[in-house]
Amino acid sequence: MQPMLAAVADGIPRGPEWVHEVKWDGMRVLADVRDGRLVLSSRTGRDVSVSFPELAGLTDTYDDLLLDGEVVALDGGLPSFAALAERMHVSSPRKAAQLATTRPVTFMAFDLLRLFGSDLTTQPWSARRELLERLELHSSAWQVPPTYDDGEELFEATRDQGLEGVVSKRRTSLYAAGRRSADWRKSPHRATLSVVIGGWRPEVGTTNRLGAVLVGTPDGSGGWEYAGRVGAGLVGTAGARISSLLEPLSRSASPFSNPVPREDASGATWVEPTVVVEVQSLGRGSTGKLRQPAYLGVRTDLTPSDLHEVSDA
Structure with missing residues (x-):
């Protein structure tokens, strides 16, 4: 499966039908847990599991789930793509294990696409999000970041904090795998x-x-x-x-x-x-x-x- 993609926004969407999240400066990854094994896939479908061994513990959370999210590396408390670049290309398990200690990453899980064998992509975002939050996926290596009702306020806050921007999602949106949809809209700050x-x-x-x-x-x-x-x-x-x-x-x-x-x-x-x-x-x-x-x-x-x-x- 390929991830759903966001269209570029011409302004922060307003109204109760929209919800807003922080746009992370990282690497989009699907985390597939099944039969005691974790497979991490990039946007292009490349298996990047070896690069991020600190995420292997996801296999101990639930027997079967598919998460959509972003891997980020922090530099001075802020996500940094330059810092993440050290991790993205590593194919040696030994080197990856060393970097997991010196340059750890965090998986920001923002969507749930499958749980216990049930495909959730035909469910609205609001239903998928409710299930995701109930899973209580919180650790030093992964988390479920919060959502916000006021997109314009979040846009100003992320700019003040030096974050990348905001992604706005229609609460009723289904998961359009591999497609760019106006139901998800991104508003970046950084050049x-x-x-x-x-x-x-x-x-x-x-x-x-x-x-x-x-x-x-x-x-x-x-x-x-x-x-x-x-x-x-x-x-x-x-x-x-x-x-x-x-x-x-x-x-x-x-x-x-x-x-x-x-x-x-x-x-x-x-x-x-x-x-x-x-x-x-x-x-x-x-x-x-x-x-x-x-x-x-x-x-x-x-x-x-x-x-x-x-x-x-």
Whole structure:
């Protein structure tokens, strides 16, 4: 099963038919407990169970359940995607166990899709939420975060606290697995963006050490619009990881549908736009390029098709 997705809101929905939750800066995960085994699946269906061993105790809660939620890593008391990036890509059980101690995650369970073999996706959100709260899933590694009736108040509070934003849900909404629905609407604060890498430039004074990546966003026609050069955050292991991902993706020409400025294109190696990364910036300048972008991490939970889908929604 793939998770239900939220549409981008043009304002916080009002009225008693809506309920509101904190939008977490993390990784969307389905947690499937069945026959004494836990399987954690990303948005793309990838099994990420090995990456988060501290969630294995969910098998001791109930014999059969399927939870929808988000894995978050805290940095200074706030969820941080950059902090979570250390955990998302780990495939070694030993390393994952070490990171579970030094950089623990928390699973924020916000929906219940199956319980004791009964499919709950055809039940309204309000019924699923009532059952979820009755399960009393509270521990140091997972919790059921609260909901709020006043979305505008929550929006202001999350902005003041430095949280990512708000997700508003229609109380009567059924669970539309794998679909983006206007029954769920997201209102983010932070200027973070998922982009594809279409090329890279070497570090100054070198020929093969990655110094910056050239990124793009959907152009509305199925292609990619050049959005700028990202170098901040790519030192050390982050740059090495990106290099290894891009090495087999080289191509002869730019994948972007618009011209790349000469100062950015000079010395660039072009790549197939298949690697999705998260960046933070000060928005876009007058030329459409991201202002002071910084690399946060690889989005293994997203594909380029997901970015086009969000753009077209």
